[in-house]
Amino acid sequence: MWPIRAVDRQEKVIAMAEIHLDSLAHSYAPNVPDPEYALKPLDMTWEDGETYALLGPSGCGKSTMLNIISGLVEPSQGRVRFDGEDVTQRGTAERNIAQVFQVPVIYRSMTVAENLSFPLVCRKWSTARVRQRVGEVAELLGLDRFLRRPAAALTADQKQLVSLGRGLVRDDVSALLLDEPLTVIDPQLKFELRRKLKEVNHAFNITMVLVTHDQNEAMTFARNVIVMNHGEVIQQGDPQTLFENPRTEHVGYFIGSPAMNFIPAEQGPQGVHILDQQVVMPIKAPAAGSKDLKIGFRPEHVSLTPDGERIAARVMRIWFEGLDQVLELESAGVRFRARLSRWEGQVGDEVNLWVKPAALRLYQAGELVSSAADG
Secondary structure: OOOOOOOOOOOOOOOOOOEEEEEEEEOOOOOOOOOOOOEEEEEEEEOOOOEEEEEOOOOOOHHHHHHHHHOOOOOOEEEEEEOOEEOOOOOHHHHOEEEEOOOOOOOOOOEHHHHHHHHHHHOOOOHHHHHHHHHHHHHHHOOHHHOOOEHHHOOHHHHHHHHHHHHHOOOOOOEEEEEOOOOOOOHHHHHHHHHHHHHHHHHHOOOEEEEEOOHHHHHHHOOEEEEEEOOEEEEEEOHHHHHHOOOEHHHHHHOOOOOOEEEEEEEEOOEEEEOOOOEEEOOOOOOOOOOOEEEEEOHHHEEEOOOOOOEEEEEEEEEEEOOEEEEEEEEOOEEEEEEEOOOOOOOOOEEEEEEOHHHOEEEEOOEEEEEHHHO
């Protein structure tokens, strides 16, 4: 057995917490006239035991939000509450937060077992209790074979698991905050680490918040995805809602691979149409008028049809994403994309396409205003 020295002491267990951000905002220069917000005012509640992803491009405010929750940054306005208790002025240690960063944080001179047990030894847990807890976490993360190995000798993904495990061994953690922890991981191992994170969430019912710019990571990890841009929360929802009903063009571009098609539209006698009336949504433009209209639809909702139906287009480019082929098409001088599971043509071919009517969405000035299903 790996050696652990600890002092017997009954530990008080603190339950996981619901996290509420109350009128929260932050500027890194709050005292200047008309300050620029890194995080614009918001109200948000994160439920205990749920998985969340903060998704957006670099500089959108997601790490600022995470650091405010952990106590590394004090917000320039608003409050942070855990189970209704104001913790805004409290440091990280007082909030019982575990945080995993982009670069694994390990004690290189220690073994894996000593790394995992260190937070518990500092809290004066009994030797038996430390062994039991470290064993549980190590087995869950697949580290039980490496407990005696020097942490410095591990691979990058194994080191990140040790860093994650050091936060999980504590039973008083209010939330586990993950600041782009998969960036340094080999792409082939990312799926496995996301699977382990889900197992941890299921096993310990711990609230997890992942910061990432990778929509695939966000959509495959979290039950709740928060899309951010320019310091603002643009849309929050489950992956299916964000994919099928993006509230803005930004969300439609950011979610999905390839991104959603957005094609300039006009109000016609039969409704809103695109591509010289080859696709028509049988609805009227909003009361605000018919300017700056676009119809949006996913490449996945485009399919091949017999001659004479719907959209006549020319194939301009082809590439593969997994087993699917993605076609870049041109019709009436407009380019868009289709994702097909099977097609045997080539660049330059003329094709006839059909767009699933229920998948059509109407946007005005970048905002969703209606769908074909609304009638």
